[in-house]
Amino acid sequence: MTKAVILGTGSCLPEHTLTNAELERLVDTSDEWITSRTGIRNRRIAGKGEQNYQLATKAARRALAVTGIDPEELGLIVVATISPHMIMPSTACFVQAELGAVNAFAYDINAACAGFTYGLDLASAYIQSRPDMKILLIGAETLSARVNWEDRNTCVLFGDGAGAVVVAGSNDGRGVFGSNLRSDGKLWNLLYMDSPQSLNPELQRDEWQGAHIRMNGGDIFKHAVRLMEDAVTSLLRKHDLTVNDVGLMIPHQANIRILNNLRERLGISEEKVFVNLSHYGNTSAASIPIALDEAHRHGRLVRGDVVLLCTFGGGLTWGSLLMRW
Numbered sequence: 001m002t003k004a005v006i007l008g009t010g011s012c013l014p015e016h017t018l019t020n021a022e023l024e025r026l027v028d029t030s031d032e033w034i035t036s037r038t039g040i041r042n043r044r045i046a047g048k049g050e051q052n053y054q055l056a057t058k059a060a061r062r063a064l065a066v067t068g069i070d071p072e073e074l075g076l077i078v079v080a081t082i083s084p085h086m087i088m089p090s091t092a093c094f095v096q097a098e099l100g101a102v103n104a105f106a107y108d109i110n111a112a113c114a115g116f117t118y119g120l121d122l123a124s125a126y127i128q129s130r131p132d133m134k135i136l137l138i139g140a141e142t143l144s145a146r147v148n149w150e151d152r153n154t155c156v157l158f159g160d161g162a163g164a165v166v167v168a169g170s171n172d173g174r175g176v177f178g179s180n181l182r183s184d185g186k187l188w189n190l191l192y193m194d195s196p197q198s199l200n201p202e203l204q205r206d207e208w209q210g211a212h213i214r215m216n217g218g219d220i221f222k223h224a225v226r227l228m229e230d231a232v233t234s235l236l237r238k239h240d241l242t243v244n245d246v247g248l249m250i251p252h253q254a255n256i257r258i259l260n261n262l263r264e265r266l267g268i269s270e271e272k273v274f275v276n277l278s279h280y281g282n283t284s285a286a287s288i289p290i291a292l293d294e295a296h297r298h299g300r301l302v303r304g305d306v307v308l309l310c311t312f313g314g315g316l317t318w319g320s321l322l323m324r325w
């Protein structure tokens with residue numbers, strides 16, 4: 001049976017690094033608080049020439065270069081993002097134009113931090129019906145444009161960046177073989193980013209306080225640990241696997257204490273969990289593809305190994321995905 005395999009990975013991080021020490025000068029915080037509560041030491045912040053679609057395009061070119069696939073061979077481009085270059089057109093259309101991927105249709109998906117994992121599941125479903133399709137899947141964010149730089153509860157957490165993968169069909173037993181994606185819209189107000197205020201006076205909301213990220217960190221923390229644990233254990237059980245069968249777990253990078261809690265509950269060893277959070281902070285939909293690319297380049301992904309993704313974000317959205325690398 002044809003499955004969706006990742007043929008190549010690439011990433012692109014902005015040049016500028018914002019340190020915890022620099023944040024101490026912006027808001028009432030400390031390197032000690034940020035490091036001990038989150039595990040984050042640095043994050044990249046986009047500058048001129050580093051718009052969301054530009055980071056996405058560079059990541060995509062790097063992923064394509066690994067595969068030798070020409071942009072004209074792409075049938076679909078999907079960008080997972082909550083900080084698109086514009087609301088319309090999609091960031092994926094900007095990437096398509098930059099690459100000259102004239103045969104691809106292109107659109108964005110919004111599933112917050114779960115966007116890349118949802119996107120990989122989507123790519124896998126396309127491959128089932130069109131096994132010859134070549135798909136470019138990107139997670140790209142410029143969250144620095146969407147945080148309130150006066151709110152210490154959120155501005156210390158997020159960063160910018162993009163990661164990309166090229167997906168195609170394969171019949172050699174490798175590829176995506178399971179996923180467990182979930183959402184709970186009732187809990188939307190634990191983590192959200194409002195749109196600009198309505199231009200229709202009838203639709204304006206009195207409670208509108210700006211088009212930036214807001215979060216109830218404590219509640220999100222508790223839900224993240226419990227729901228990712230559920231998503232992973234039920235998916236492994238469905239496929240008659242245990243954590244011992246997993247070669248590498250690549251989780252969404254939000255908080256080292258969430259990851260340590262999750263690791264302990266799952267009983268998975270530290271060396272099987274890829275973590276790069278201290279360098280980049282939480283890059284939402286970009287966090288897993290950036291981590292995938294680093295894991296790939298550092299030789300942590302071994303052909304034939306079971307790779308487990310797990311993620312959690314606003315929506316709420318969360319889930320897990322299994323693939324044989």
Ligand code: UT7
Nearest residue numbers: 029030033037113152153156217218220221224254255313
């Ligand atoms: O990617 C999507 C998913 N997002 C996440 O997974 C994020 C989940 N949540 C978290 O990572 C954590 O809840 C945070 C890192 C956001 C906060 O950590 P916490 O241990 O839950 O802290 P808290 O919110 O309970 O705040 C503890 C104290 C508060 O002060 P009081 O009320 O105890 O006096 C906060 O005002 O820490 C204060 N605080 C800060 N202090 C220094 C909050 N942010 C900061 C800060 N610097 N940046």
